[in-house]
Amino acid sequence: MPAVANFDPNSKLDLPRNVADYPPNVWGDFFLQYASESMELDQSNAAEIDSLKNEVRNMLATNNEKPFDKVKFIDSICRLGVGYHFEHEIDQVLQLIHKTYVVNGEIILDDNLHSLAVLFRVLRQRGLYVSPDVFKKFKDDQGIFSKTLIADVEGMLSLYEASHMMIHGEEILEEALAFTSTHLKSISTQLSHFLATQVKHSLTQSLRKNLPRLEARRYISVYEQDASHNVILLRLAKLDFNMLQSLHQKEFGNICKWSKELGITKKLPYARDRIVECCFWSMSVYFEPQYSQARKMMSKVIAHLSFIDDTYDSYGTVDELELFTKAVERWDISCLDDLPNYMKLLYKSLLNVYEEIKEETIKEGREYTLSYFVKDFKTIVQAYMTEARWLDKNHVPTIEEYMPISKITSGYPVLSTTSFVGMGSIATEDIFNWVTNMPKIVNGAALVCRLNDEIVSNEFEQQRGHVSSFLECYMIQYDTNREAAIQECEKGIDNAWKDINEDYLRQTKVPLPLLTSVINLARFIEVYYKDKDHYTHSEGLMKTHIKALIVDPVPV
Numbered sequence: 303m304p305a306v307a308n309f310d311p312n313s314k315l316d317l318p319r320n321v322a323d324y325p326p327n328v329w330g331d332f333f334l335q336y337a338s339e340s341m342e343l344d345q346s347n348a349a350e351i352d353s354l355k356n357e358v359r360n361m362l363a364t365n366n367e368k369p370f371d372k373v374k375f376i377d378s379i380c381r382l383g384v385g386y387h388f389e390h391e392i393d394q395v396l397q398l399i400h401k402t403y404v405v406n407g408e409i410i411l412d413d414n415l416h417s418l419a420v421l422f423r424v425l426r427q428r429g430l431y432v433s434p435d436v437f438k439k440f441k442d443d444q445g446i447f448s449k450t451l452i453a454d455v456e457g458m459l460s461l462y463e464a465s466h467m468m469i470h471g472e473e474i475l476e477e478a479l480a481f482t483s484t485h486l487k488s489i490s491t492q493l494s495h496f497l498a499t500q501v502k503h504s505l506t507q508s509l510r511k512n513l514p515r516l517e518a519r520r521y522i523s524v525y526e527q528d529a530s531h532n533v534i535l536l537r538l539a540k541l542d543f544n545m546l547q548s549l550h551q552k553e554f555g556n557i558c559k560w561s562k563e564l565g566i567t568k569k570l571p572y573a574r575d576r577i578v579e580c581c582f583w584s585m586s587v588y589f590e591p592q593y594s595q596a597r598k599m600m601s602k603v604i605a606h607l608s609f610i611d612d613t614y615d616s617y618g619t620v621d622e623l624e625l626f627t628k629a630v631e632r633w634d635i636s637c638l639d640d641l642p643n644y645m646k647l648l649y650k651s652l653l654n655v656y657e658e659i660k661e662e663t664i665k666e667g668r669e670y671t672l673s674y675f676v677k678d679f680k681t682i683v684q685a686y687m688t689e690a691r692w693l694d695k696n697h698v699p700t701i702e703e704y705m706p707i708s709k710i711t712s713g714y715p716v717l718s719t720t721s722f723v724g725m726g727s728i729a730t731e732d733i734f735n736w737v738t739n740m741p742k743i744v745n746g747a748a749l750v751c752r753l754n755d756e757i758v759s760n761e762f763e764q765q766r767g768h769v770s771s772f773l774e775c776y777m778i779q780y781d782t783n784r785e786a787a788i789q790e791c792e793k794g795i796d797n798a799w800k801d802i803n804e805d806y807l808r809q810t811k812v813p814l815p816l817l818t819s820v821i822n823l824a825r826f827i828e829v830y831y832k833d834k835d836h837y838t839h840s841e842g843l844m845k846t847h848i849k850a851l852i853v854d855p856v857p858v
């Protein structure tokens with residue numbers, strides 16, 4: 303039995319515990335250097351940023367440009383990560399374009415494939431419906447996409463990116479995705495290094511499924527190499543990126559300091575020590591300065607979910623877990639006495655985080671958010687308990703039993719709700735009612751999380767005792783093999799994205815920033831649970847990305 307199994311002198315030593323052999327934390331105390339009392343934005347370039355913002359705002363307001371040029375300019379602004387400064391202006395321009403050039407969903411403007419595909423994607427990204435029939439004219443007499451398009455790499459790439467906005471029943475976008483993926487892959491060896499890099503990147507990480515801040519970091523250098531780039535916009539993107547980065551650094555520093563003082567990772571050595579990655583998770587949900595406080599709360603909640611997940615998945619015995627579940631159901635500090643020592647620590651710390659959240663929401667007059675948060679938190683802990691009981695009894699659930707529970711234990715329903723707690727008055731009580739009743743977009747994000755996690759984590763988890771995964775349940779229920787089960791997962795993920803896109807388009811009562819938070823949760827999974835679980839194995843891609851986004855400034 304691994305050494306950590308007996309770390310708590312008051313826990314029962316003779317009990318079998320499924321301790322996982324998690325890799326250590328890869329950051330140590332690195333971020334402590336950035337801890338800071340003052341959370342003011344760095345003012346050194348503030349005046350220049352303001353003046354650049356004004357110039358870009360004026361460019362957005364001029365009416366003498368062709369609609370396609372305007373849309374491409376807006377696309378660059380958004381990809382460069384500075385769209386949040388111009389939400390109102392961008393909205394006005396796109397609403398007007400939609401009103402003028404889209405009739406009954408059909409785009410009535412004409413241009414080449416690249417321009418039409420960018421227009422299609424940009425409008426849908428704003429939640430404005432446009433029909434994909436605009437791409438029909440690029441098909442030949444046999445009804446398939448014309449081979450002549452293969453030479454148009456820019457058009458193919460744009461059609462590929464546009465196809466990821468697909469909703470259910472859009473056959474033409476399915477065909478577009480298959481066509482562009484196949485041909486972009488096969489021609490990539492014949493392209494210039496610059497173009498081949500763009501193609502390769504898009505094929506592994508489409509724009510729709512990529513995190514905005516990662517895209518900004520990458521696109522700044524792509525845009526810079528485009529001879530026709532807008533110098534003002536580029537300079538704004540660079541300065542703004544670095545200004546926000548220094549805020550993120552302070553936030554990471556402060557949370558690391560809090561975690562070190564709390565000392566919980568030392569006291570719960572069976573759990574993953576991933577505080578930096580938890581900060582990165584919440585920074586991926588929203589990066590804008592107005593969500594600094596929201597990130598702080600969310601990082602702490604993610605950290606606790608991670609400890610609790612490891613307690614249920616690995617160290618806790620089923621009897622101890624029953625006690626912890628009851629304590630969470632009662633949500634009262636008096637439950638502390640019922641718990642074994644190591645759980646006391648976790649429970650107390652969880653309630654402290656809750657008190658902090660409560661204080662903040664009371665300050666904002668938004669206490670109504672709290673009951674929704676607590677309800678979702680209880681639900682996830684009860685679902686963890688169901689999984690622990692299954693494991694204890696060696697019960698292999700049917701897919702019908704497994705999916706509703708495992709969508710909850712993906713953590714994404716409670717994290718969607720948590721993300722809204724810090725988003726201010728746009729997240730009204732009606733919206734909390736909506737988000738906590740598993741709307742399609744949250745269900746989709748939970749599925750993206752659960753099914754991707756199943757594909758990449760299954761073997762590592764089954765080495766120790768772990769509740770049966772989707773793959774096992776499916777293989778047993780349908781008497782089939784692993785490949786078929788993985789295929790079913792992939793199909794589920796594709797469908798989940800269509801649900802996400804559909805709900806995103808159809809929601810008129812939910813402001814886009816809220817929907818974007820949920821999409822960003824799904825995107826995080828698409829990046830960090832793709833080829834492996836980079837949260838648990840955080841030394842590779844995860845570390846490289848954290849370094850690029852939080853540590854290394856963009857050269858200016």
Ligand SMILES: CC(C)=CCC/C(C)=C/COP(=O)(O)OP(=O)(O)O
Nearest residue numbers: 604607608611615711712713755759
């Ligand atoms: C989204 C949330 C809740 C983040 C907190 C950290 C966490 C539990 C990650 C998933 O771990 P895992 O891959 O071990 O998940 P599971 O145990 O569900 O397979």
